[in-house]
Amino acid sequence: xxxxxxxxxxxxxxxxxxxxxxxxxxxxxxxxxxLALGMPDARAPRLxxxxxxxxxxxxxxTETAGHLIAELAARTDAFFVPxxxxxxxxxxxxxxxxxxxxxxxxxxxxxxxxxxxxDEDWHAAVLGRLAADCxxxxxxxxxLRRTADPAWLLRERDAEGLFAxxxxxxxxxxxxxAKELADWAGPRGWTVSLQGRKLYAVPRPLTxxxxxxxxxxxxxxxxxxxxxxxxxxxxxxxxxxxxxxPGHGELAAEGWGAPHVxxxxxxxxxxxxxxxxxxxxxxxx
Numbered sequence: 001x002x003x004x005x006x007x008x009x010x011x012x013x014x015x016x017x018x019x020x021x022x023x024x025x026x027x028x029x030x031x032x033x034x035l036a037l038g039m040p041d042a043r044a045p046r047l048x049x050x051x052x053x054x055x056x057x058x059x060x061x062t063e064t065a066g067h068l069i070a071e072l073a074a075r076t077d078a079f080f081v082p083x084x085x086x087x088x089x090x091x092x093x094x095x096x097x098x099x100x101x102x103x104x105x106x107x108x109x110x111x112x113x114x115x116x117x118x119d120e121d122w123h124a125a126v127l128g129r130l131a132a133d134c135x136x137x138x139x140x141x142x143x144l145r146r147t148a149d150p151a152w153l154l155r156e157r158d159a160e161g162l163f164a165x166x167x168x169x170x171x172x173x174x175x176x177x178a179k180e181l182a183d184w185a186g187p188r189g190w191t192v193s194l195q196g197r198k199l200y201a202v203p204r205p206l207t208x209x210x211x212x213x214x215x216x217x218x219x220x221x222x223x224x225x226x227x228x229x230x231x232x233x234x235x236x237x238x239x240x241x242x243x244x245x246p247g248h249g250e251l252a253a254e255g256w257g258a259p260h261v262x263x264x265x266x267x268x269x270x271x272x273x274x275x276x277x278x279x280x281x282x283x284x285x
Contacts, residue, residue: 022227023227195232
């Protein structure tokens with residue numbers, strides 16, 4: 001387990017706050033391509049843009065979901081924690097409604113942000129664990145470059161020196177390639193996840209749940225609620241007291257479930273709204 005920081009540990013007491021840890025992309029926020037509105041245009045919900053990239057609207061929530069997120073972020077009995085595989089730069093482009101979260105988790109747990117700043121002690125502990133338990137990032141990136149076909153590879157990226165990902169043309173990506181990569185990466189301590197046009201190679205100890213556990217330790221939270229749609233969210237959902245997954249994404253495609261995880265049937269941006277409603281309904285009072 002990644003060592004805890006030296007910040008004082010509050011006692012967990014009755015009435016302790018709840019940590020609400022939610023994945024962002026295709027869980028709470030949605031690109032235009034992922035909206036899956038599924039109704040006539042005239043009946044489509046009003047949308048709120050929550051991310052701009054290169055001066056263009058990039059990610060959305062329903063207008064109602066925006067109000068609910070603001071309500072959740074303002075709760076005094078809960079810590080709303082955006083929990084994402086995005087890099088810090090990518091996360092900071094997201095402008096969710098409501099008060100800015102005290103805590104956020106970026107780079108799949110590699111960075112714990114406190115009031116928008118990286119906790120350097122946490123980050124150093126993560127780097128030490130990866131160096132001890134996993135093949136180096138350079139070895140993984142070299143393998144990706146040698147085996148990826150330029151016919152379907154659009155871009156290859158290093159995410160803050162922690163993990164790598166490819167942007168691919170899904171129509172041309174062979175069905176077996178991700179599995180072959182996972183078979184190669186597994187013995188080296190790495191895991192693979194295909195999400196939309198992005199294929200991630202991530203060190204196995206680099207998890208959202210470890211960073212959430214640190215936030216629980218610091219805040220004295222009594223319970224954790226979580227939501228996510230991809231294989232990289234599995235550990236987060238399993239570590240929560242209750243979780244939700246949407247009706248789309250890797251987990252839905254694989255039929256993944258757990259007794260305490262609600263498998264929602266909704267898809268697209270409407271399911272994001274459903275998830276925020278579920279968080280609020282589960283909070284005391």
